[in-house]
Amino acid sequence: MKLNCENCAGCCLDWRPIADSPSDHERRGPGEPLDDAYNLVPLTRDEVARFVERGLGDVLTPRLWRVDEETPGVVVDGVRIAAIDGRPAFFVGLRKPPKPVAPFGTERRWLDACVFLDPETLQCRIHDSDLFPDECSAYPSHNLDLGVETECERVEAEFGGDRLLDDRPEADERLLLGPQAIGAKVFGYPDPDDLRGVVDRLQRGALTDTDRAAFVGVAAGSRPGSLSVDDDRAAVAVADVLDADSWAGRAIRDWEDAAGGVGERARDPPDGDDVEVARGAPETPGWDAIDDA
Ligand code: SF4
Numbered sequence: 664m665k666l667n668c669e670n671c672a673g674c675c676l677d678w679r680p681i682a683d684s685p686s687d688h689e690r691r692g693p694g695e696p697l698d699d700a701y702n703l704v705p706l707t708r709d710e711v712a713r714f715v716e717r718g719l720g721d722v723l724t725p726r727l728w729r730v731d732e733e734t735p736g737v738v739v740d741g742v743r744i745a746a747i748d749g750r751p752a753f754f755v756g757l758r759k760p761p762k763p764v765a766p767f768g769t770e771r772r773w774l775d776a777c778v779f780l781d782p783e784t785l786q787c788r789i790h791d792s793d794l795f796p797d798e799c800s801a802y803p804s805h806n807l808d809l810g811v812e813t814e815c816e817r818v819e820a821e822f823g824g825d826r827l828l829d830d831r832p833e834a835d836e837r838l839l840l841g842p843q844a845i846g847a848k849v850f851g852y853p854d855p856d857d858l859r860g861v862v863d864r865l866q867r868g869a870l871t872d873t874d875r876a877a878f879v880g881v882a883a884g885s886r887p888g889s890l891s892v893d894d895d896r897a898a899v900a901v902a903d904v905l906d907a908d909s910w911a912g913r914a915i916r917d918w919e920d921a922a923g924g925v926g927e928r929a930r931d932p933p934d935g936d937d938v939e940v941a942r943g944a945p946e947t948p949g950w951d952a953i954d955d956a
């Protein structure tokens with residue numbers, strides 16, 4: 664697999680508002696996601712725990728799915744949600760605030776983008792760190808394995824250029840699929856009754872910090888291969904998430920306050936360096952540095 668990612672970030676931001684034929688391909692899972700995030704990056708239990716330990720628990724958010732009557736589920740807030748053995752199933756991924764970005768040579772607009780995407784260079788701020796998610800490092804190999812169209816090809820189709828330069832998938836055993844994903848990437852929330860009100864807020868994009876922390880706690884306390892949860896580890900993670908006050912969490916609040924409507928031109932947005940780097944975000948090298956290397 665060989666990619667030309669310069670000035671793209673098609674897999675790190677939600678470019679549906681500027682696409683002629685918006686796709687829902689990357690909204691994966693057993694049903695229809697209750698949130699509206701595109702390209703959510705599902706994290707493993709260990710990755711969730713690492714973000715929490717580093718004081719970045721405030722960048723994490725859950726994903727649950729609406730399912731039909733044929734799919735195992737439970738009803739909460741009037742919605743049938745995917746469940747495993749009666750426990751609501753969920754991923755934990757990275758939050759996507761609106762940022763002023765100009766992908767594919769377009770004008771700068773407010774588009775939802777990964778909390779770790781540098782809005783100026785369109786490079787990942789954690790690319791060279793041990794926080795870089797397995798799912799991102801393997802993208803789009805998983806799609807190539809499954810024979811599913813990639814974001815790179817969709818960008819090529821809409822905006823031209825060559826993005827996917829070599830489409831041979833890379834063998835990567837870190838991508839968890841099937842039953843071994845339970846407790847490792849797909850988690851089970853112990854008591855559906857605790858999610859009353861939460862499911863409704865999730866659908867409205869109105870989750871509270873406390874809501875998010877509860878899911879992160881269950882994920883961090885999960886045991887791979889099972890639905891059991893270490894309550895002590897979960898409680899510590901919940902407390903750490905609620906204490907978190909990272910550069911990234913503060914940047915999310917600033918971007919949300921400054922943003923215009925999704926897809927609108929960002930005519931005089933705050934400077935990305937002021938919102939993110941000045942607060943401690945790792946800088947990105949820019950594409951010239953990569954080309955030279
Ligand atoms: S972590 Fe980095 S590579 Fe992954 S979606 Fe976010 S910005 Fe993109």
Ligand code: SF4
Pocket residue numbers: 666667668671672673674675802803814815816818826827
């Ligand atoms: S969509 Fe493909 S080419 Fe674009 S940034 Fe993602 S991996 Fe790179």
